[in-house]
Amino acid sequence: MRYVMRQKLLSWGDDFHIRDESGRDVYFVDGRAFSLGDRLSFQDLQGHELAFIKQKLIALRKTYEIHRDGRLAAVVTKALFAPFHHRFTIDVPGPDDLEAEGSFTDHEYTFRRHGRTVATVSKRWFSWSDTYGVEIAEGEDPVLILASAVVVDQACHPDDGERH
Numbered sequence: 001m002r003y004v005m006r007q008k009l010l011s012w013g014d015d016f017h018i019r020d021e022s023g024r025d026v027y028f029v030d031g032r033a034f035s036l037g038d039r040l041s042f043q044d045l046q047g048h049e050l051a052f053i054k055q056k057l058i059a060l061r062k063t064y065e066i067h068r069d070g071r072l073a074a075v076v077t078k079a080l081f082a083p084f085h086h087r088f089t090i091d092v093p094g095p096d097d098l099e100a101e102g103s104f105t106d107h108e109y110t111f112r113r114h115g116r117t118v119a120t121v122s123k124r125w126f127s128w129s130d131t132y133g134v135e136i137a138e139g140e141d142p143v144l145i146l147a148s149a150v151v152v153d154q155a156c157h158p159d160d161g162e163r164h
Contacts, residue, residue: 001138003146007130007153014040016150027143029150038064038154042147051147055154062155066147074144076151086156090148100148104156107132111145119145121152 002021007014014031027050030041042051051073056063062078072093079087090098090111098118102109107123118140123132136145 001136001142003134003136003142005132005134005146005149005153014038014154016153018146027146029147040150040154042143042150050143053147053151053154064151064154066144066151068143074148076148076155078155088148088152088155090144092144098145098148100152104152107153109152111148119149121149 003026004019004021004023006017006019014029016029016031017025018027018029020026025045028043028045030043031038038053038055040053041049042053043049050068052067054065054067056065061080064076065072066074066076075091077089077091079089086101086104088100088104090100092098096113098111098113100109100111102121107121109121110117111119111121117137119134119136121132121134134146134149136142
């Protein structure tokens with residue numbers, strides 16, 4: 001399934017609209033303004049929270065937690081040292097951990113599990129500065145992958161007025 005993520009440029013907090021490949025809105029990510037660290041609510045169109053993302057403030061490297069139904073669903077951590085490119089690990093309970101690797105500043109990267117690509121993120125087809133596509137393999141959890149892509153965006157592009 002393909003999705004298009006677009007950050008809302010004029011908003012309080014970091015808000016994202018997520019559409020399916022037909023252009024229909026399917027998810028909304030509501031960034032909480034005026035919070036200590038990043039806090040985002042990943043919602044369906046009826047406003048039901050499907051995931052809650054929060055940045056851990058006391059951590060050696062950028063770390064975010066993704067909660068679903070009140071339980072920790074994943075911990076996304078930026079690698080401390082990657083000499084030639086950036087890397088993130090998505091620690092999911094059980095054996096289903098993911099790794100994201102590529103050019104995060106250019107929104108060109110992949111999510112892999114056990115060496116197999118499960119999703120790709122690409123800005124290549126979009127001229128808008130804060131819009132990119134996410135293609136997710138059949139059978140994968142779109143909320144987890146999309147929430148992880150939001151985390152990568154937050155970690156690589158802090159709101160300093162210089163969004164890429």
